[in-house]
Amino acid sequence: MHENAAISETVLSTNPVALDRQRARMQHAEAVERAWAQFVAFLRDKSARVTQSRKIILDAALARDDHFRADQLAASLSSGPNRVSRGTVYRTLALLVEAGMLREIRDADTHVHYEPTFERLRHEHMICDQCGQFIEFVDPALSRQIVAACRQYNFNQRMHRVVVFGTCRDCAS
Amino acid sequence: MHENAAISETVLSTNPVALDRQRARMQHAEAVERAWAQFVAFLRDKSARVTQSRKIILDAALARDDHFRADQLAASLSSGPNRVSRGTVYRTLALLVEAGMLREIRDADTHVHYEPTFERLRHEHMICDQCGQFIEFVDPALSRQIVAACRQYNFNQRMHRVVVFGTCRDCAS
């Protein structure tokens, strides 16, 4: 399912988010190195420990280029040479969010989704009520508007999230 | 805790959302009537039944003027003259969202929050990482920007949600 998406995108894409994802996939190895360096700095600063498990989880999380669920990632790491326990996955994902490598998404269903943000294009989502599809869109003006609102309220923005619910083009009869 | 907020707002407020809430509280009785009429129409259209429980829950949900959790509302309705069971509360809240009387908020913690939207001023939220406070802000330009994005993507908006995470004025040292 990931693979299919990868293949179809290989052909050509005019969607800026898809293009960005393509780029991210191609540059995965180097990006993970940079991300790891940043995460290590974050951990040191917190005087937390730099561990194998944390490296494995960062790597696995950044390798996913869509929204994923904590339990899915935990399941995928529950066996194999780099196995990490479920509890550790949950604990580490929280750290990665804190460090700004991932963002949490809590809209689609009851379960939390995560999405890589490290060196990724800032984008927002439209979610189709009918088919559940996530449509990604880029709108710098939106971000600017939010920055302005924060200034007005003396609010120090760490990150923001915009979601639109409704019916997508394909589902509109 | 609700009461305190109500009292302090009674004095005076320059916050448009707080003012709107004041107005809503004053006009609660009539607003519930209009909301009920609209909900009845919604139910009829769905050929669902117009029941006592549904009236009670609509009333209770609109009486709350902040974000509330399903389990809190369920608890508050678990005894008293108008008691309704937990299951029914959950089931009805979903209907009220579908009917557009409430909106779901899934950001703060794992639990879903609800917020009345019927005849309320459209607003967005900033959530403080430190104190967890919800700051409400109104920004019509933001809504317009989103409308424009939807037009571009042929997306039929039912509703949207904007949240900003970060540190509020009071918590910024």
Added chain:
DNA sequence: ATTACTGCAAAGCATTTGCAAATGC
């Protein structure tokens, strides 16, 4: 009369947590 809804209590299930063993510093 029929059919949907409610109440109840049990089940579901992602996430969290306590504790002993392991690992980083």
Added chain:
DNA sequence: GCATTTGCAAATGCTTTGCAGTAAT
């Protein structure tokens, strides 16, 4: 060596669900 982290498995707790009884049409 000491403190943090991990793995494990059990607990947690909100939410959902099945079913028998009740209420709406």
